[in-house]
Amino acid sequence: MEHTAMTVAAFAALGAGIAMIAGLGPGIGQGYAAGKGVEAVGRQPEARGPITLTMLLGQAVAETTGIYALVIAFILIGIVYRVL
Amino acid sequence: MERILEGPATFYIFGLLISETVINTWIVMALLIGFALIARRRLEMYPGKFQNFVELIIESITNLVTSTMGEERKGFAPYMGTLFLFLAVANMSGIIGLRPPTADINLTAALALLTFSAIHYYGLKKKGFGHIKGLAEPLFLFLPLNIIGELAKPVSLSMRLFGNIFGGAVIMAMIAGAVGIFVPVLPSLYFDLFAGVLQSFIFVMLTMVFITLALE
Numbered sequence: 001m002e003h004t005a006m007t008v009a010a011f012a013a014l015g016a017g018i019a020m021i022a023g024l025g026p027g028i029g030q031g032y033a034a035g036k037g038v039e040a041v042g043r044q045p046e047a048r049g050p051i052t053l054t055m056l057l058g059q060a061v062a063e064t065t066g067i068y069a070l071v072i073a074f075i076l077i078g079i080v081y082r083v084l
Numbered sequence: 085m086e087r088i089l090e091g092p093a094t095f096y097i098f099g100l101l102i103s104e105t106v107i108n109t110w111i112v113m114a115l116l117i118g119f120a121l122i123a124r125r126r127l128e129m130y131p132g133k134f135q136n137f138v139e140l141i142i143e144s145i146t147n148l149v150t151s152t153m154g155e156e157r158k159g160f161a162p163y164m165g166t167l168f169l170f171l172a173v174a175n176m177s178g179i180i181g182l183r184p185p186t187a188d189i190n191l192t193a194a195l196a197l198l199t200f201s202a203i204h205y206y207g208l209k210k211k212g213f214g215h216i217k218g219l220a221e222p223l224f225l226f227l228p229l230n231i232i233g234e235l236a237k238p239v240s241l242s243m244r245l246f247g248n249i250f251g252g253a254v255i256m257a258m259i260a261g262a263v264g265i266f267v268p269v270l271p272s273l274y275f276d277l278f279a280g281v282l283q284s285f286i287f288v289m290l291t292m293v294f295i296t297l298a299l300e
Contacts, residue, residue: 060286064240067247074250078089 009083016076022069030059089250091188105188112174112185141169152292160295167195168288175249175280178256179272184280187250189242196238196245199291203237207298215298237294241287248283252276 037055041048087093091105123138131139145165150158174186185191207215219230252275260268 056282057286057289060244060282061290063248064244067244067251070247070251071243074089074254081088 005083009080012076012079012083016073016080019069019073019076023066026063026066029062033058033062089188090190091183091185103188104183105185105191108177108182108185109174109191111182112170112177115173116169148288149292152289153296157296157299160292164288164292167291168284171195171245171284171287172281175284176276178253178276178280184249184253186245187253189246192242192246193238195287196242199241199294200238202291203294203298206295210299241290245283245287248279252279 033055037051040051044051087103091103091108093101093103094107095102123134127135142165145168146158146161149161149164153160171186174191175184178184204215207218211218219234220227221230256268256272256275259271
């Protein structure tokens with residue numbers, strides 16, 4: 001079977017989709033952090049401001065690995081774009 | 085359409101490529117410098133509304149720096165303030181129709197390299213050779229792991245900012261392409277305003293924490 005640029009583009013598109021399975025991790029992690037944050041606010045409602053800020057900080061750092069996967073997906077889609 | 089991951093190329097000056105990112109950075113710089121020049125006019129002892137607003141910004145940034153890095157490191161506040169204001173305005177420039185300059189891996193990598201240089205400059209200045217020896221703590225076996233960890237800091241900083249802002253810009257473009265009117269307002273509130281300010285805050289916080297760790 002002869003491999004062309006179309007084969008590369010096909011596999012790149014497939015890879016981009018598979019890469020985004022990594023969106024599972026940050027979803028679970030950030031949701032867990034949000035749960036802990038809500039728990040903390042329930043225990044001490046007057047500290048809602050600092051708790052929210054700290055929770056957002058922790059969630060944004062936890063999102064990093066999902067962003068790595070997103071950048072890989074963008075690079076692969078760029079290959080598809082260039083071929084087509 | 086080439087160069088979609090970086091800014092699209094526009095023209096050349098003296099052989100250097102001026103991409104759309106560079107032009108948008110100039111616009112952000114013009115906005116910030118214009119704001120600063122207007123804020124300097126007629127400073128009074130009892131501030132009016134505009135001066136009050138500017139003092140609020142300065143005070144909150146200084147408080148953030150002293151609470152994170154300690155009172156004696158107040159000298160870092162100008163750089164952190166500049167970084168935060170530049171990143172906040174640059175991330176939010178999607179609202180005025182620009183392609184955010186931070187949606188270019190070159191810009192975020194440059195800023196992350198600044199952080200990396202600051203970490204190791206202050207570490208070497210404070211601890212001399214002990215800073216390099218610190219990479220072999222607690223066991224000498226940890227040396228490759230610690231080196232990779234140190235390299236991972238600027239990589240993760242730049243990728244986080246780039247991924248969030250570029251991903252937001254892509255999604256906004258898709259929404260605006262599908263439904264052009266009224267509907268893009270709500271996602272734009274999230275992607276441009278909220279995520280923009282949050283990501284700039286995260287970048288500055290992590291920079292401060294890394295420098296504080298290097299100075300200890």
